Amino acid sequence: MAARTGQPFFYLPPLLIFPFNYFKIYLTEFYSAVFIGFLFAYLFLIIGLIRVPKNLKKEDNDGTPRYFSIVVAARNEANNISSLLDSLLLIKFPSSNFEIIICDDHSTDNTATIVKSFTERIPNLKLVSLPPNSPRGKRAALEAGIRIARHDRIIITDADCVTQPDWLDQLDKCFTADTQFLIANAPLIKKSGFVNSISCFENMRSFILITSTFGWGHPVSATARNMGFRKEIFHAEGGYRPTAGSLGGDDDLLLKNFLDKGYTVNLSTDPQSAVFSHTSSSFREYFRQKARHTAASKFYSKQSKWILVFWHLPNLYAQSSILLLPFFPEVSFTFFVKILFDLILVLSLQKKYNYHFNPFQIVFYQIFYEIFLIINYFTSRFMKFNWK
Numbered sequence: 001m002a003a004r005t006g007q008p009f010f011y012l013p014p015l016l017i018f019p020f021n022y023f024k025i026y027l028t029e030f031y032s033a034v035f036i037g038f039l040f041a042y043l044f045l046i047i048g049l050i051r052v053p054k055n056l057k058k059e060d061n062d063g064t065p066r067y068f069s070i071v072v073a074a075r076n077e078a079n080n081i082s083s084l085l086d087s088l089l090l091i092k093f094p095s096s097n098f099e100i101i102i103c104d105d106h107s108t109d110n111t112a113t114i115v116k117s118f119t120e121r122i123p124n125l126k127l128v129s130l131p132p133n134s135p136r137g138k139r140a141a142l143e144a145g146i147r148i149a150r151h152d153r154i155i156i157t158d159a160d161c162v163t164q165p166d167w168l169d170q171l172d173k174c175f176t177a178d179t180q181f182l183i184a185n186a187p188l189i190k191k192s193g194f195v196n197s198i199s200c201f202e203n204m205r206s207f208i209l210i211t212s213t214f215g216w217g218h219p220v221s222a223t224a225r226n227m228g229f230r231k232e233i234f235h236a237e238g239g240y241r242p243t244a245g246s247l248g249g250d251d252d253l254l255l256k257n258f259l260d261k262g263y264t265v266n267l268s269t270d271p272q273s274a275v276f277s278h279t280s281s282s283f284r285e286y287f288r289q290k291a292r293h294t295a296a297s298k299f300y301s302k303q304s305k306w307i308l309v310f311w312h313l314p315n316l317y318a319q320s321s322i323l324l325l326p327f328f329p330e331v332s333f334t335f336f337v338k339i340l341f342d343l344i345l346v347l348s349l350q351k352k353y354n355y356h357f358n359p360f361q362i363v364f365y366q367i368f369y370e371i372f373l374i375i376n377y378f379t380s381r382f383m384k385f386n387w388k
Contacts, residue, residue, distance in 0.1 A: 024328055031321050031331045037314035038334065042341055044310065048212030049349075055215055057176045057266050066172060068098040069149035069231070073141035074159035075105040078114055080278075081159050085118045085125070093168035095124050099150060102159070104129040105141035111159075139240040139250055146231060146239070155228045156251075161186070161277040170273035171228060180233050180263035181255060183210065185274040186225035187354040195286050198372065199279040201365040204353050208345070213307055214267045218259065220304045224251035226275045229258065237261060243299075252296050260301065274354050287379050290372075294380035312373060319370045342366045 070088070074081055081102070088100055100122060104112045115127045128144050130136075146154055153175055157163065175182050185207050188200045206221065213220045243253035258265060280286035297308070315338065322335040346362045357365065 027324065027328055027331055031317075031324075031334050034314060034317040034321070035334045035337070038318045038338060041311050041314045044216075045209070045212045045345075048215035049208075051215035052211055052267070052269065055217065055267075056174070056269065057179060057264075058173045059176045061172060065094075065097055066153070066175075067151040068093075068153050068155050068168060068172075068175075068228075069146075069151040070098060070100045070155045070157065071103065071142055071145035071149060072101065072157055072159050073103050073105055073138045073145070074107065074111050074115075075138075075141070076107045076109045076111060077159035078107075078109040078111050081111055081114050082118075083162055084157075084159055085115070085122065087162045087164070089122060090165045091163065091168055092165050093172070095122075098124060098168060100125045101145040101149060102127050103141040103145040105138065106130055106132070106136055139243070142250065143239050146234060149231055152231045153228060154231050154234065155182075156224055156226075157275050158225045158277060161225050161275045162189075163275050164272050166272040167275065170270045171268055173270075174266050174268040174273070175228055176266060178264050179266040180230050181222075181258040181265045182228035182268060183214065183219055183222045183255070183265065184226040184228075184268040185271075185353060186223040187274055187276055188279045189276050190355065191279070195281065195283060196279045197361070198365055198368055199286060200355060201357065201361075202369055202372065204346070204350060204355050205369060207353055208349060209311060211267065211269065214265070216307075218303055218307065219255065219265060219267070220252075220300070220307050222251040222255040225277055226273075227251060227255075229254070233258070233263060243296075252293075253299055256299070256301050256304070269352070271352060271354055276354070287376070290376040291380040294376045297380075316370055316373065319367065339363055339366065 072084070085100075091098075102115045102125070104115070104127065112127060112129055115125070119125050119127070126148070128148065130141060130144055134140065134144075142156065155168075155171065171182065171184060174184075186203075187207075188196070188203050190196065190200045207223070210219050210221050210223075237257055240250060240254065242257045243250055255265065280289055297305070300308075318334045318338040320335075321332045323332075325332040325335075343359060343362050343366075346357060346366075347359070350356060
């Protein structure tokens with residue numbers, strides 16, 4: 001028997017058809033609004049990316065010596081610190097124009113011994129060991145290093161990172177005379193495994209959003225593994241004290257403080273200005289790391305919160321439309337448009353952000369990326385975590 005016009009493809013008793021159709025009308029209207037919201041969110045993202053070159057500031061060195069202090073906090077990094085120091089040895093920037101300060105935050109392994117073994121090979125390397133009874137934590141370690149830094153331009157990276165030979169040269173071009181805070185990319189090293197891949201994909205999507213919001217004049221985030229600021233302003237504005245309400249946020253909340261005070265924020269987009277680090281090795285470690293980072297978001301400015309809601313909420317609802325495919329295929333059209341947009345975006349930009357995903361991987365990880373946003377939000381509310 002042929003199905004009646006307007007009747008669902010599965011059987012429903014006649015008395016249930018009317019409320020079912022009423023619900024269908026409601027969902028169609030709701031997801032039509034979601035679709036429009038999603039299009040506006042993507043338009044916001046694309047326009048922001050187009051505006052980036054207009055907001056970027058660059059200047060070539062005119063021959064005047066310019067200096068950096070690279071400050072690194074380390075706790076129990078014996079397995080990683082050698083790789084960082086080896087990469088810093090390869091930096092092309094004149095060694096007389098920068099110093100490296102490693103701040104040992106009460107390590108119980110041989111981190112300090114390894115750093116000391118590099119001092120003969122790296123004359124501009126300093127080791128600062130926090131006293132036994134001094135405050136613990138990444139902020140305390142960084143502030144100890146910044147305090148003794150000889151230069152005003154401070155660059156922060158992590159002990160488990162690896163830099164590139166042109167790293168400081170590229171940062172130097174963007175750390176202009178009127179730049180007070182500098183954001184740069186910090187991609188993760190891509191390997192096999194789901195945890196690694198989803199971490200890399202999430203990292204790339206996050207920096208695309210940072211880049212776009214920079215284009216709008218209000219970057220929503222920064223990465224502590226690769227950022228810079230003026231020492232004089234850092235101390236004048238209270239150092240890390242304004243970020244003390246959150247265990248995480250030594251990057252995002254410090255950026256917020258600079259933005260709130262009207263300081264000039266710049267961005268380095270050159271792939272050679274990126275530093276690389278390893279991803280979490282297990283789901284537990286991944287969720288703990290993301291929980292720490294996400295927990296800081298409740299201290300974001302109202303503008304940053306609204307930007308994140310405006311971007312993420314339409315994307316989450318657009319993805320949820322796929323759940324209605326068996327019942328209302330026309331509603332799930334929103335999902336397929338979203339996936340198409342995401343696919344085009346990532347394929348166009350991934351090389352610039354030091355990544356490579358094939359089309360199948362982009363679709364697969366994009367779906368999990370949206371799901372994990374929700375999971376990370378709830379784990380940030382209930383999971384206990386520490387820096388180390």
